[in-house]
Amino acid sequence: MTDNVVQLHKTPPADLGDTLTETIIDVVANAEPRPVDPPDTSPEPGTWIADAQAYLADAPPVVPTFLRKVDAFTNAARWTVSYYAHVTAFHTLRTPVYLSRLLLRAPRGTGRLLVRWGKWVADTEARPVEAKAAASADIEAWLALSREHSRRVRPRRMASLAVATTTSITTLISGFLVPGWTLTGAVTAAALAGLAGKKGDKALITRYVATNVLRRLDSTEVFDALAAIGIEGKKGRKGVEFASEVMRDGPGWRAEVDLPPGIEATAVLEKRAALAAAMRRPISTVWPEADRTAHPGRLVLWVAQRDPAKAARKLWPLMKDGQADVYQPLPFGFDPRGNLVEITLMYSNLLVGGIPGSGKTSCALAIVLGVALDPSAELWIYELKGSGDLDSVKPICHRYVSGDEDEDLEAALGGMRSGIAEYQRRAAFVRSLPASEVPEGRKVTRALAEKYPEQQLGPRVIVIDEVQELFTHAEYKEEAAALATRLIKKARAYGIILILLTQNPDAPSLPTSVSSSVGTRLCLAVMEWRANNNVLGTGAYDRGMRATDISVDEQGTGILARGREGITVRAAFIKQTEAEDIAKRALALRTAAGTLSGQSVGAAVWDQDVETVVDHLRAIWPDGVETVHSHRLVEALAAYRADLYKPWTEMDAAAASTALSAALKPFKVSTRQLTIRECCGGAKGLRYTDLPQTDDTEE
Numbered sequence: 001m002t003d004n005v006v007q008l009h010k011t012p013p014a015d016l017g018d019t020l021t022e023t024i025i026d027v028v029a030n031a032e033p034r035p036v037d038p039p040d041t042s043p044e045p046g047t048w049i050a051d052a053q054a055y056l057a058d059a060p061p062v063v064p065t066f067l068r069k070v071d072a073f074t075n076a077a078r079w080t081v082s083y084y085a086h087v088t089a090f091h092t093l094r095t096p097v098y099l100s101r102l103l104l105r106a107p108r109g110t111g112r113l114l115v116r117w118g119k120w121v122a123d124t125e126a127r128p129v130e131a132k133a134a135a136s137a138d139i140e141a142w143l144a145l146s147r148e149h150s151r152r153v154r155p156r157r158m159a160s161l162a163v164a165t166t167t168s169i170t171t172l173i174s175g176f177l178v179p180g181w182t183l184t185g186a187v188t189a190a191a192l193a194g195l196a197g198k199k200g201d202k203a204l205i206t207r208y209v210a211t212n213v214l215r216r217l218d219s220t221e222v223f224d225a226l227a228a229i230g231i232e233g234k235k236g237r238k239g240v241e242f243a244s245e246v247m248r249d250g251p252g253w254r255a256e257v258d259l260p261p262g263i264e265a266t267a268v269l270e271k272r273a274a275l276a277a278a279m280r281r282p283i284s285t286v287w288p289e290a291d292r293t294a295h296p297g298r299l300v301l302w303v304a305q306r307d308p309a310k311a312a313r314k315l316w317p318l319m320k321d322g323q324a325d326v327y328q329p330l331p332f333g334f335d336p337r338g339n340l341v342e343i344t345l346m347y348s349n350l351l352v353g354g355i356p357g358s359g360k361t362s363c364a365l366a367i368v369l370g371v372a373l374d375p376s377a378e379l380w381i382y383e384l385k386g387s388g389d390l391d392s393v394k395p396i397c398h399r400y401v402s403g404d405e406d407e408d409l410e411a412a413l414g415g416m417r418s419g420i421a422e423y424q425r426r427a428a429f430v431r432s433l434p435a436s437e438v439p440e441g442r443k444v445t446r447a448l449a450e451k452y453p454e455q456q457l458g459p460r461v462i463v464i465d466e467v468q469e470l471f472t473h474a475e476y477k478e479e480a481a482a483l484a485t486r487l488i489k490k491a492r493a494y495g496i497i498l499i500l501l502t503q504n505p506d507a508p509s510l511p512t513s514v515s516s517s518v519g520t521r522l523c524l525a526v527m528e529w530r531a532n533n534n535v536l537g538t539g540a541y542d543r544g545m546r547a548t549d550i551s552v553d554e555q556g557t558g559i560l561a562r563g564r565e566g567i568t569v570r571a572a573f574i575k576q577t578e579a580e581d582i583a584k585r586a587l588a589l590r591t592a593a594g595t596l597s598g599q600s601v602g603a604a605v606w607d608q609d610v611e612t613v614v615d616h617l618r619a620i621w622p623d624g625v626e627t628v629h630s631h632r633l634v635e636a637l638a639a640y641r642a643d644l645y646k647p648w649t650e651m652d653a654a655a656a657s658t659a660l661s662a663a664l665k666p667f668k669v670s671t672r673q674l675t676i677r678e679c680c681g682g683a684k685g686l687r688y689t690d691l692p693q694t695d696d697t698e699e
């Protein structure tokens with residue numbers, strides 16, 4: 001540390017006519033250093049202020065959730081009103097039955113009441129005490145009890161006589177003067193007497209039973225259920241503890257539980273079916289999850305009051321009106337609590353997998369119709385099953401193909417090639433812009449697309465349904481995997497979105513290079529953990545994201561994951577007739593905006609392919625290999641693009657090598673004599689470093 005500080009000042013010169021300034025240096029001796037960091041004002045740990053701040057950091061809300069959220073309050077109010085209105089109507093309709101039961105029980109009830117009245121008047125409860133005093137020859141006690149008995153019985157007899165006389169006279173007179181009221185009173189009295197005539201286990205009121213409304217969740221049930229599946233504290237250690245009271249949470253109840261030390265919440269997630277069995281509730285109503293914001297042992301158990309499988313359908317928010325924006329999250333479905341779940345497509349890609357019958361069509365419709373309602377988005381759909389499930393949006397698609405023939409698969413490959421050509425065009429344009437026009441980075445935004453409409457930078461969404469037909473095809477699988485991987489990794493920043501759907505998410509049908517690169521994944525019901533991890537990512541099953549627990553009957557229900565976290569969601573169910581109405585609305589929006597193109601306006605769509613032999617060599621080049629002979633490269637190229645390179649395989653090795661060398665000449669790449677001991681000695685070949693470097697960078 002120095003003792004002197006040098007200060008710089010700029011002062012005007014003596015000559016005002018001179019516009020220059022001069023610098024004067026002052027040296028301050030023995031100056032004290034000045035702190036530049038802000039002072040630490042945090043309280044000392046362990047003080048009451050520190051404790052209060054820690055409490056406020058994780059304090060529960062003052063106003064309950066259902067009062068702060070309009071949707072939650074509306075849902076609770078609607079449920080309460082509808083429930084009690086239904087129960088009231090249910091019992092009102094059965095009032096004559098209840099009255100008949102009471103009148104039938106009236107004789108028995110009247111007899112019981114008369115017996116009780118007689119015992120009260122005679123003070124029979126004192127008789128055993130008097131008899132005991134007489135038996136013991138305790139004269140004084142007997143006399144005292146006798147006098148007390150007489151003192152209590154005499155007024156009761158007089159009161160009973162007075163009430164009986166008054167009631168008889170009043171009833172007799174009323175029977176002549178107001179017979180209607182007398183009859184009503186008699187029936188009422190008989191009904192009241194019937195209340196005392198209950199017989200055995202025969203209930204008076206018909207039990208109200210709702211098959212899809214379940215009992216309230218309480219702590220005892222949670223304790224017992226966790227103990228039943230082996231989650232309980234060991235001897236001498238803490239057991240299950242509640243972090244907060246069981247509370248109402250939407251259309252169900254929420255319990256936050258701290259599991260015994262050393263037990264993670266995933267241990268309960270693994271036993272969801274057993275937990276539901278222990279609680280005697282449908283598995284579709286029991287949803288345990290881990291609260292990672294607290295600690296790994298915090299379990300959040302949400303139990304639905306109404307079985308979602310039997311609940312009324314919740315309508316997709318854009319069913320009747322509204323417009324979507326692909327740059328923003330799109331409405332997709334609902335979680336078990338009934339909250340809306342949105343799905344983000346922009347700057348991401350989507351993979352949907354599930355066994356046949358798991359509701360893939362419902363998911364596809366909810367996604368595709370959301371894109372259709374954004375007039376700026378361009379839809380390219382390849383439905384490789386040929387069932388016509390997505391025909392509703394055909395009138396607004398730039399490209400629509402439905403079928404499972406080779407020509408349909410080739411069209412899907414062409415669509416991906418066109419996507420690569422388009423992203424390369426957009427990438428070149430975005431790179432040419434100054435940084436001031438792309439403040440969010442080198443990517444396509446809505447502002448950029450609107451500023452340069454002639455560049456046609458709107459989102460292009462490529463949907464390939466039953467994509468396993470491509471990935472398992474003997475001739476197309478290698479190119480399909482390479483194209484999909486390249487699109488997923490590099491095109492998303494430029495508004496090219498790839499959506500893949502498959503009903504066979506096993507390893508052969510879903511290449512690792514594809515599944516490991518997708519940003520957003522939706523796994524519907526699957527049969528085993530391998531398929532679960534193929535869709536949701538490695539380790540998803542162990543982290544508790546288990547689509548294996550979802551029944552195939554819960555169509556459209558799956559786990560939606562982005563990154564390592566996932567939520568359970570059920571796609572909004574949209575009927576085909578409803579999908580057609582939505583598509584008509586989308587057509588009107590696009591017609592008004594003037595964004596219809598391609599097949600939707602009757603124009604021919606030509607698949608662009610800007611890839612060269614150099615791009616193809618990069619795609620088929622073996623990982624970790626530096627040098628490869630030409631004849632091996634030709635064989636790999638023919639397997640990758642048979643339409644271009646298959647004729648080369650019909651030549652001899654020398655001619656095929658010459659053909660490859662000729663194709664590489666425009667790119668200033670030459671084959672050379674290479675000796676590869678691991679292969680087949682010396683022959684013409686290439687080094688990977690000889691290939692020109694691409695200017696594409698992974699976004």
